[in-house]
Amino acid sequence: MNIDYSVLKKYPLCDRCFGRLYGKLIRSSNFDRGHALKLAKAIELEEDLRTALEKMNETPENSEVNPTDLEKLEEIKELMYALHKTGTSGIKLDLIDDIEKYETKFKNEAEYEKNEECDELCPWCKGIFEPENIEKVAENVVEALSEYEFDSFLVGTKLPKRFKELENEIETPFMESIRQEFGRELGKVVVPLIKRRVDKENPDIVVMVNPYNQKVTLQVNPVFIKGRYKKLVRGIPQSHWDCRSCRGKGCEKCNFTGKQYMTSVEEIIAEPFMDVMKGSSEALHGAGREDIDVxxxxxxxxxxIEIKEPKIRKVNLEELASKVNxxxxxxxxxxxxxxxxxVHFFKNEPHKKTYLAHVECEEKVSNEEVAELVKKLEDLTIDQRTPDRVSHRRADLVRVRKVYKAWPHMIDDYNFELKIFCDGGLYIKELINSDEGRTTPSVSELLNKKCICKFLDVLDVHDYEDAENI
Known part of the structure; x- marks a missing residue:
């Protein structure tokens, strides 16, 4: 294959960085690969230069030098100077003096000086692989992690924009990103200091480093704790609600708490976990939600319960559950x-549910009517348009759900209980009152009596195996 050395005319890449352009070829360090490629090219250039000079010396004194030969000499000279600037030693620049008598004009001659000291930093790595820089970054990583409990980690390298742009400009099909090499070299120093395992799939903490300014940032992955909750009282929402008047800022209406309701299922569950795990914030993910009065x-x-950026990851779950209870x-x-x-499973997978609804009728209802209602509800398909009460926060569409079975219990001439086993996502209050015809059929429609759901409880959110045993 052809190695593109022309990049060295524009960017004096060090041996390591030039070798990285071909990092996916032959097993070798980037430094050794780059040094070998440059050295081989220097040998080739010197041979070509000597051959060209010999050819010119054979030209009769009064004859003009072939322009093609001059162009070749120009190319050789430029690349020899470029290699010299990158620190390649042993290049015999004095050989170029031998072609001055031909008054060759070189486009970039002003950019080079034979005796120039090669003290510029490589424009790509800027010396970030120097041991003192890697040791300082490693020290900063250890310090940043000192406040956190974790079993696994992963180090990532973040490049400033200008270095990303440079990589894109000089990229070859065989290039290894400087991010990969720096991460590998830093890992050799960091792992023995931290004494934790590296996990590329699911680390507790991702350490992002900027090797150019030695800054370290942490991406602390959340801890997920799952279980099942019971809400034993009415009047508590599932999640925190900001005050409608002040939008959480605090005002007289909310007694400057910023809350619409004083507490929630989320807050009651999260508080003990947050206190012990010292997370920055939390989120409750449920398999659906019940209304505040259910x-x-x-x-x-x-x-x-998702605890974000926890400093403590290992806790006594039963002890914290007891505090919630x-x-x-x-x-x-x-x-x-x-x-x-x-989280995805609980929020997106369908879960069948069993409800207990206290139904109140405007007119008297008999045992026979309720018994007939139960028969009609069995395996009944319901078309339910988004209820009016939630239309401000739900898409207006018609959902198709199914009631599988129902069990009645008469209370008096106007009231009965209805235990309902149905698809998740079926609005039970509207199944009973019809929501002005938005739910059809409904209990009100099937009884031909105006009914409302006076009280509602969720008796179970079923796993698949549970649902089969109803």
Whole structure:
């Protein structure tokens, strides 16, 4: 293959950086590869120069030198000077004196001086591979990590924009990025100091370094803890709501708390974990959500609590669960460490659910009517347009859901309970009241009586195997 040495005329790359342009070829260090390629080229140039001079010396004294030969001499001279500037030793620049008598004109002659000292830093690496720089960056990495508990880490290198642009300009198909090489060289120093394992797939912490200014930033990956929660009382939302009046800033209406509601399932669960794990923030991810006036009972709702940028990663989960349960409002069970994909599963996979609705009718309703209602609800497909009460925050579309089974319990002539096993995402209040016809069929429509859902509880959010046993 042809090695492109012309890049050295514009950028005096050091041996390491020139070797990196061909880093995917032959097993060798970038420094050794670059040094060997330059040395081989220097030998070739000297041979070509001597041959060209011999040819010129054979030219009769009164004859003009062939312009092609002059162009070749110009090219040889420029590349010899370029190699010299990159620190390649042994180049015999005095040989070029022998062609001065031919009054050859060189386009870039003014840029070079034979006796020039090669003390400029390489424009690509700028000396970042010097041991003192790597040791200083390693020291900064160790200091940045000192406040965190972790088992695994990964070091990444961040390049300033101008060096990215340079890489793009001089890139070859065989180039290794300077990011890769610096990360590798830094790792040789950092790993023995930190004494943690390197994990390229799922590290606890990603360390990003800028080798040019020695700055270190950390990407501390979150801890995911999963379980199931029960909401034992009404009047508590699942997640924190900012005050509608001040949007979280604090005002008289919210008693300067910034909250629409004093607490939430999210806050009750998160508080003990945040106190111990010292995270920067948190997020609760649930398998759906219940309304503020609905309890979550039974085996509870699957959830994942995400603790962001934790300084402590290993905690006693049962002990923290007990602290949550002391609230009397929320209870969590089956607590264990999770992974990021659990969030996707809980939030996006469908979960069938069982509800208990207290139905109140405007007119008297008989046992026979309720029994007939239950028969009609079995395996019934429901077309449900986005309820009016949530249309301001949900897309206006028609969802198709199914009621699989229902069980009745009469309370009096106007009230009965309805246990409903159905698809997740079915709005039960609207299934009962019809939402002005936006849900069809509905309990009101099937009974031909105006009905409302007076109280509602979620009895279970089913795993697939649970649903089969209803």
């Amino acid at each position: 309890r979550m009972l039974g085996h509870g709702r699957p959830f994942v 002391e609230s009397g409002n929320v209870e969590i069970i089956n607590v264990e460490y999770g992974v990021k994909k659990d």
